[in-house]
Amino acid sequence: MKGYGNMSGRINYTIEEKVGAIFVYVFLAIIALLCLLPFIYVISVSVSSDEALAKYGAALIPKELSLNAYGFILQHGERIVVSYRNSIFIVVVGTFLAVLVTAGLAYPLSRKDLPGRNYFMIYVLFSMLFNGGLIPLYIVVRNIGLINSIWALIIPALINPWNLILMRNFFMELPKSLEESAFIDGANEIQILYEIILPLSKPIVATIAVFYAVPLWNDWFRALIFVTERTKWPIMMFLQEVIQASSASDTLQFSSRSTIPPSQSLRMAVVVVATVPILLSYPLAQKHFVKGVLIGSIKG
Amino acid sequence: MRKTLMRLTSLLIAVLMVSALFIGCSQKGEDQQQKKDNVTNQAEANGKKEENNEDVQKKEIPTYKITMTMYGAQTSVNKPKYYDDVLNKINEKLSSEEGFKIDPEVIILPNEQYEEKINVDLAAGKSYDLVRHNIDIRSLVNKNLVKDITGLLEKNGQSIKENIPNNVWGEVSSNGKIFAIPMPAFPIWINGWIRGDWLDKIGMQPPSTVSELESIMQAFRDEDLDENGINDTVPLLTLYDHVEMFLLGLYTDTPGDFVDNNGNVRPRYYAKGYKDFVELLRKWYKEGYIDDFIFNGEEGQLGEIFGQNKAGIQIGKVWELEWGSTSTINKSRPETKIRFFPQFGKELKKYMSPGIATEYVFVPTTSKNPEAAIKYLDWFMYDEENYRLVMSGIEGLTYQIDGSTIKPPQSELDAGVESIEELKGHFANVYNARFNFEFWPSSTPKESINAYKYCANIDLSKAYVPVSKYIGVSVSDNAKIKSEDAESIADDYISRIVRGEMDISAFDEMLKEYEKAGGLDKYEELKKAYK
Numbered sequence: 144m145k146g147y148g149n150m151s152g153r154i155n156y157t158i159e160e161k162v163g164a165i166f167v168y169v170f171l172a173i174i175a176l177l178c179l180l181p182f183i184y185v186i187s188v189s190v191s192s193d194e195a196l197a198k199y200g201a202a203l204i205p206k207e208l209s210l211n212a213y214g215f216i217l218q219h220g221e222r223i224v225v226s227y228r229n230s231i232f233i234v235v236v237g238t239f240l241a242v243l244v245t246a247g248l249a250y251p252l253s254r255k256d257l258p259g260r261n262y263f264m265i266y267v268l269f270s271m272l273f274n275g276g277l278i279p280l281y282i283v284v285r286n287i288g289l290i291n292s293i294w295a296l297i298i299p300a301l302i303n304p305w306n307l308i309l310m311r312n313f314f315m316e317l318p319k320s321l322e323e324s325a326f327i328d329g330a331n332e333i334q335i336l337y338e339i340i341l342p343l344s345k346p347i348v349a350t351i352a353v354f355y356a357v358p359l360w361n362d363w364f365r366a367l368i369f370v371t372e373r374t375k376w377p378i379m380m381f382l383q384e385v386i387q388a389s390s391a392s393d394t395l396q397f398s399s400r401s402t403i404p405p406s407q408s409l410r411m412a413v414v415v416v417a418t419v420p421i422l423l424s425y426p427l428a429q430k431h432f433v434k435g436v437l438i439g440s441i442k443g
Numbered sequence: 444m445r446k447t448l449m450r451l452t453s454l455l456i457a458v459l460m461v462s463a464l465f466i467g468c469s470q471k472g473e474d475q476q477q478k479k480d481n482v483t484n485q486a487e488a489n490g491k492k493e494e495n496n497e498d499v500q501k502k503e504i505p506t507y508k509i510t511m512t513m514y515g516a517q518t519s520v521n522k523p524k525y526y527d528d529v530l531n532k533i534n535e536k537l538s539s540e541e542g543f544k545i546d547p548e549v550i551i552l553p554n555e556q557y558e559e560k561i562n563v564d565l566a567a568g569k570s571y572d573l574v575r576h577n578i579d580i581r582s583l584v585n586k587n588l589v590k591d592i593t594g595l596l597e598k599n600g601q602s603i604k605e606n607i608p609n610n611v612w613g614e615v616s617s618n619g620k621i622f623a624i625p626m627p628a629f630p631i632w633i634n635g636w637i638r639g640d641w642l643d644k645i646g647m648q649p650p651s652t653v654s655e656l657e658s659i660m661q662a663f664r665d666e667d668l669d670e671n672g673i674n675d676t677v678p679l680l681t682l683y684d685h686v687e688m689f690l691l692g693l694y695t696d697t698p699g700d701f702v703d704n705n706g707n708v709r710p711r712y713y714a715k716g717y718k719d720f721v722e723l724l725r726k727w728y729k730e731g732y733i734d735d736f737i738f739n740g741e742e743g744q745l746g747e748i749f750g751q752n753k754a755g756i757q758i759g760k761v762w763e764l765e766w767g768s769t770s771t772i773n774k775s776r777p778e779t780k781i782r783f784f785p786q787f788g789k790e791l792k793k794y795m796s797p798g799i800a801t802e803y804v805f806v807p808t809t810s811k812n813p814e815a816a817i818k819y820l821d822w823f824m825y826d827e828e829n830y831r832l833v834m835s836g837i838e839g840l841t842y843q844i845d846g847s848t849i850k851p852p853q854s855e856l857d858a859g860v861e862s863i864e865e866l867k868g869h870f871a872n873v874y875n876a877r878f879n880f881e882f883w884p885s886s887t888p889k890e891s892i893n894a895y896k897y898c899a900n901i902d903l904s905k906a907y908v909p910v911s912k913y914i915g916v917s918v919s920d921n922a923k924i925k926s927e928d929a930e931s932i933a934d935d936y937i938s939r940i941v942r943g944e945m946d947i948s949a950f951d952e953m954l955k956e957y958e959k960a961g962g963l964d965k966y967e968e969l970k971k972a973y974k
Contacts, residue, residue, distance in 0.1 A: 193775040197750040221521065259453025266460060281567040367560055371550050384516050384553050406771050 189213070189411035196407055212412035222373075222381060223416060229293060230377040234359045237297040241355040242348060244301045245310055250336045252307075253314035271304035277368065284369055295369035296377065300359065306351050313347040314340060353425075360421050382417045386410050506534075506544040507815035513549065513575040513872035514557040523868035529836045533870060536829065541822055543815060549869035570809045572816040575872045577802045580615050580623050590806040590813060591620045599818040600624070606825040608903070613913045614800045624820065625800025628876040629761060629898040630906040631786065632797070633688040636749075636757040636764060636890075639780030641668045649784035653693065653723075656787075660732040660756065669752035677734045679727070680745060680754035683934075686724070686737065688795045689758045689786055692907065694719045698795035699909035700966065708910055708966040712933055712957065718950045724941045738938045746772045750779070761898045765891040773888055783894040793907040804873050820873060830878050836867035847892075849882035914972045922965040929962025 156164070180203070188201045192209035199206045216223060251257050252264060275283075280299065289295040317340065325335050341348065363379035370376060534544040550571075552560050561574060565588045576583075583589045596604050603624055615623040635656075637649050642659070645666060650656035660678035669676060681689075691698040694716030703709050711717060727733045736748070746768030748754055763769045764781060773781050786794060804820070806813045823829035835842045835849060842863050843852045851860045860866060862884070876899055883892055918926075936953035939945040957963075 193771060197772045197775040200747060200751050257453075258449040259457060262453065262457045266457065277563055278566045281563055285567065285569075364556075367553070367556050368563055371552075380553075383556075406775075 185411045185414050189408055189415050191408055193406045193408060201407070209408070212406070212408040213416075215409055216412055216416060223378070223413075225374055226376055226378040226381040229375060230360060230379070233293065233296050233377055234356050237300060237359045238352050238356045240297065241301050241303075241306075241359075242352050245303070245307050245351060245355075246336070246341060246344075246348070248302065249307050249310035250314055250340060251332075253311045267304050267307060281368060289369065291370055291372055291375070293370070293375045296359075296362065296365050299365070300355070300362075303355070306354050309354075310344075310347055310351055313344060317343060357421065357425075378417045382413050385413045504538045504542060504544055506546050507812040508546040508548065509572045509812055509816050509819060510548045510550065510570065511573040511575070511816075511872040512561065512571050513551055514554045515551045516553065523864070523866055525836060525841050525866050526868045528840060529832070529867045529870065532837055533832060536832065537819070537822060541818060543818070545815065545819055547870050549872055551869065565807050565809060568809055570811050571807050572810045572812050573804050573820070573872055574807055575802060575804050576623075580803065580805065581617050583805070584617050584622050588807055589622045590808050590810060591622060592624070592806055592813070592817065593621045595806070595813060595817045596621060596624075599814055600821045602821050602825045603817075608799075610903075610908075611799045614798050614908070615803050615805075623803035623805035624817075624824075624873070625803045626874055626876070627799045628801065628874075629895075630796045630799050630901055630903060630908075631688070631794045631898050632761045632801075633685050633758060634761055634786060634894050634898060635689070635784040636759060636769060637782050637784055638668075638749075638755045639782040640778055641755045642782070643780070644668055649782055650787075651784070652787055652790055653690075656756075657727075657732070660727075661730075663755040664731055668755065671752070675753065677736070677754050678732045679756045679758065680740075680748055681733065681737055681758035682740055682742065683737050683937075685758045685760070686733075687720070688797075690723065691717070691720050692791040692793045692795050693787070694792075696792040696907065698793055698907050700911050700969075702910055706970070708914075708969045710957075710962065710966060711909075712954060718947070721937055721940055721950060722947050725943065725947060728941050729943060735942070737941070738934075743768050745769060749781075750776060761894045762891070764888050764894065765886075770888075781890060783890040783897075785894075785897045788901070788905075791905070794901055794905055796906040796908045798908050798912045799903070799906065820871075823871070824873060824875055827878060830875055833870045834874070834878075835863055841866040844882060845885070847882060848885040848887075850885045911969055914969050918965045918968050922961075922968055925961030926965040929957045929960040932960050933957050933962070 183203055184201065187203055187205050188196065189212055190208055190210060191201070191205040192207040192211070195205065195207035195209075248267075252260060252267075254260070257263075284290060284295050284299060289298065321339055321343070322335050325339050330338070360377075361379055363377065363383050366376050366380040367383075530547070538544050558576075558578060561576065564571070565574075566586075580589065592600075607625060607627065611625050611627050612621060615621060615625050635649070637659075641663060642649065645659070645662045645668070647655075647659055647662065650659055663676060663678035664674075667674065667676075679686075688698075691711070691714075695711075695714040697714050698711060700708060700710050701714060703713070724733065724737070728737075736744075740748075742759070745757055745759055745763065749757055749769055750772035757763065757769065759769070760767065764773055764783070769781065772779060788794075806816060810816065823833045831838075838844070839852060841851070842849055849863070850856065851863055851866060855866060880896060880899060933953055933956075936945070936949060936956070940947055940949055940953075
């Protein structure tokens with residue numbers, strides 16, 4: 144909206160601009176509401192009583208409030224606490240190591256004077272396009288002794304080729320004069336990377352950290368395949384189990400017949416408990432995220 | 444010079460990386476060798492065990508690790524309080540009666556991803572001794588994942604063999620070999636659930652014939668039983684598969700794929716009487732007794748819609764009231780007085796059965812202790828005392844019997860323990876429906892118990908199991924895909940006929956389209972094997 148200035152310094156907008164702005168805001172508000180609705184639904188069901196849900200069904204505004212579901216979670220919370228602890232460990236340690244390793248590979252690949260750089264890039268791109276599959280991955284993880292270890296959820300996910308390319312492209316845009324002057328001052332390659340390059344690369348580091356952290360938080364499939372001990376399962380795996388426990392589908396689970404299926408409100412409460420941390424931490428990294436998505440693509 | 448050296452170094456590193464990739468791919472050969480070693484070790488262990496049996500008191504009793512897997516949910520991570528006590532008791536009895544002990548590990552995996560997880564584990568060579576499953580065993584046999592246990596059962600599973608009827612073994616056999624131990628439970632698993640409070644209002648009893656059902660549906664449709672002033676109640680809430688299993692047997696004595704007079708294997712649509720069944724549903728749709736939910740609904744919605752007074756009758760699975768979406772309604776709205784009613788046995792020519800052994804336990808080819816695993820099952824599966832020990836633990840310590848319910852001891856209940864498993868853990872991944880039905884957890888609704896007992900105890904001679912269950916071959920992927928496409932076409936025709944969009948005469952056109960789409964290819968393959 145451009146408007147035009149007047150003598151008092153205020154910007155006056157034309158009627159067309161005001162109408163246009165109203166349309167844009169209304170449209171964006173509708174989109175935002177549509178995005179928010181599922182969350183409101185989940186929260187609403189989690190604080191509704193089972194009786195109200197049975198009588199009236201789920202509603203955006205609960206008919207009868209009840210915190211029984213959260214009480215149940217707190218009362219039998221040992222499993223949630225353990226799963227949370229695992230998820231936090233996986234995300235914190237996994238993200239830190241992933242960023243470190245990715246930067247360690249992206250930086251040399253960004254150097255034009257690295258001999259054989261193209262061969263290494265082809266190797267990286269090859270892994271991006273072609274995949275050995277789940278069973279070979281399982282065999283590799285088993286043969287390096289990581290089956291049933293929480294590290295099976297971290298180490299195989301340490302490098303993502305897409306994130307690597309983003310980081311490499313960012314490093315390529317940094318002025319070479321910085322490295323040259325550091326080199327003249329006696330710094331070696333590793334010092335240049337960690338003391339000069341990385342501190343200047345906060346946007347891309349934050350972006351890549353988010354790109355690694357969110358899938359690490361959300362991942363349950365790797366836990367299902369590589370880890371059988373429940374004490375090492377992340378929160379999303381626990382959530383899967385709680386949601387599926389309510390559905391007998393085609394099987395008769397006679398030997399676990401004494402486990403009562405959780406109510407709808409309890410399932411939604413577990414969803415809230417499992418997703419709130421990542422929802423709260425995302426806005427903190429948002430400004431870096433938006434900038435960072437474009438970093439690797441825009442030249443000049 | 445320096446540049447050349449750097450280039451050569453880079454090339455060497457690249458070659459090493461590619462070599463590592465190929466070396467990793469060659470690991471399969473080593474796994475096969477490892478497999479052979481395990482078999483050799485097992486044979487040696489068996490040989491050693493034979494010697495031990497001769498003088499078991501003097502020599503150390505062998506302990507076998509048995510890894511079992513099943514689907515389910517488990518919310519506790521702590522070791523159960525009395526796990527060691529129960530295990531010691533099991534081993535005490537096992538060692539004195541059978542001459543060995545076990546070190547059991549029961550891995551419980553989530554339901555929906557179970558098949559994928561098991562496929563990955565078995566394909567990657569992970570060792571399990573007993574795997575519980577419910578898919579067509581032949582698909583696993585074809586992938587060489589399942590051990591032929593015919594010989595093992597002859598040697599170590601006499602009790603299991605004697606207690607399972609011969610016809611049930613056919614469901615887990617292929618080419619005359621047995622590949623799994625079936626767990627017969629319910630020959631049929633569809634029945635009716637009805638709002639008892641609404642029945643009381645109209646002064647009727649649960650239906651036992653089709654005409655009684657129609658009278659009730661008419662009353663549910665016309666009387667405003669939910670008292671909301673709106674005529675929005677659909678009397679019967681069901682899915683097509685469910686109502687087919689409930690009623691098809693009224694019209695044909697082959698409610699499932701069958702062999703016709705010419706020796707051809709044919710799908711159920713070709714049975715004389717199937718058209719009459721479709722006509723009945725068409726009539727019900729026109730009367731407003733059923734609506735589009737029969738074709739578009741989902742199982743998980745049954746309870747919600749039922750509880751919101753939008754329907755008065757459900758035709759669904761036997762465990763719906765205890766485990767399905769209707770369980771929440773039953774608990775939170777006991778005033779609905781949901782009651783069970785069985786299939787109309789007097790009117791049915793045959794009950795439509797999906798198979799008597801819908802679940803089974805198999806021994807993978809990667810098993811390390813198959814003999815011990817079968818012997819362990821044989822020891823307790825059909826022995827009441829041993830079964831109770833393995834499944835419920837020690838009376839007074841992990842469970843108490845209160846009339847016909849089985850539950851944790853009172854002191855544990857007072858401390859907040861809800862299930863026996865929290866006290867004892869799991870020592871097996873099987874069940875025996877016969878023993879399970881003697882006692883019930885206190886949480887099982889009474890109407891569910893009635894439903895389970897009825898479905899488990901029908902006259903087996905009246906249960907029709909599809910012919911394909913006994914033909915010991917797996918159909919080709921191409922035929923399966925064609926069959927699925929043809930079934931979609933058939934479903935579409937049937938839904939339009941029921942809704943009144945097409946005349947009933949379109950049924951014959953449907954059969955032609957079904958054939959054109961290659962729906963009979965699968966049955967041609969089955970016919971060849973049937974001979």
